[in-house]
Amino acid sequence: MTKRYLPLFSLLSIFAISSVIPQYALAAGANLECKMHFKTTSWSAIYKHVEGGGLVTCTDGSSMHVKITARGVGLTAGKFHIDNGVGTFTDVHHIDDVLGSYAQGEANAGLGKSGSAQVLTKGAVSLALAGSGHGVDLGVSVGKFTISRVK
Template sequence: MKHRYLAGLGIASVLALSMGLPSAAQAAEANLDCKLRFSLTGWAAIYKRAEGHGVVTCENGKSMRVNIRAKGGGLTVGKSHIDNGTGRFTDVHSIEDVLGTYAQGEASIGAVKSGTAQVLTKGTVSLALAGAGEGVDIGISFGGFTISRAGKSK
């Protein structure tokens, strides 16, 4: 009886380890360096909305044109425009990992020339954004920042 228990425990251990190996291998591969260059125009009056476009490029030579939409709400008012914004993704396996909706929270104040720096998350993937532009913006907001492949419908 004791031998069956040990054999079963051994088999379960081997299975658990073998199931863990792909995850460890995938985690090791999740270091693809991908960057975003974007432009974004938005407005806010309690409800915040911004739209734009950009290009994601990865160190493996792949690139993808993307559309960007940011929606949310909060205590915010303003209008802004960002040109030549940049972003850097972390924990990416392939370029498709950058697509989706990232959680966004922001506190901002700016007049005429303004800037932004944010870190957004979507599961294990993070996106650090930076950009400068023009506009007036004041408040606290929350919502989602969605990146989709350009040319696809909403």
């Protein structure tokens, strides 16, 4: 009678082991380091509008050109551009994980040469942005920062 249940026990054991392996593989894959070098221009008058582009590169050798757009509302006014921005992503499994919309909250004040830094989130993926540029920018806004693949 025990021989009769042996195939069933073996099948259940294989299923249990195989369901655990992908979880470990996903956790190990989250160590992919990706950076984005970008340029943006923005203007705001209550409504904030940002456009630009960049290049995302990862430690596995993958890379892709991206388009950056951001829209937001708040008490803002000004015109600003970032020439040498750098973004660092965390919790990335594959380069495509960087694509999508990130929640954004921002407070800034700049006149002439100035810098910008912020941290954005999209689920488990986070993006820390830093850059310097020129312009006039004053205000507080909330919105959406979107990264899409250049077609």
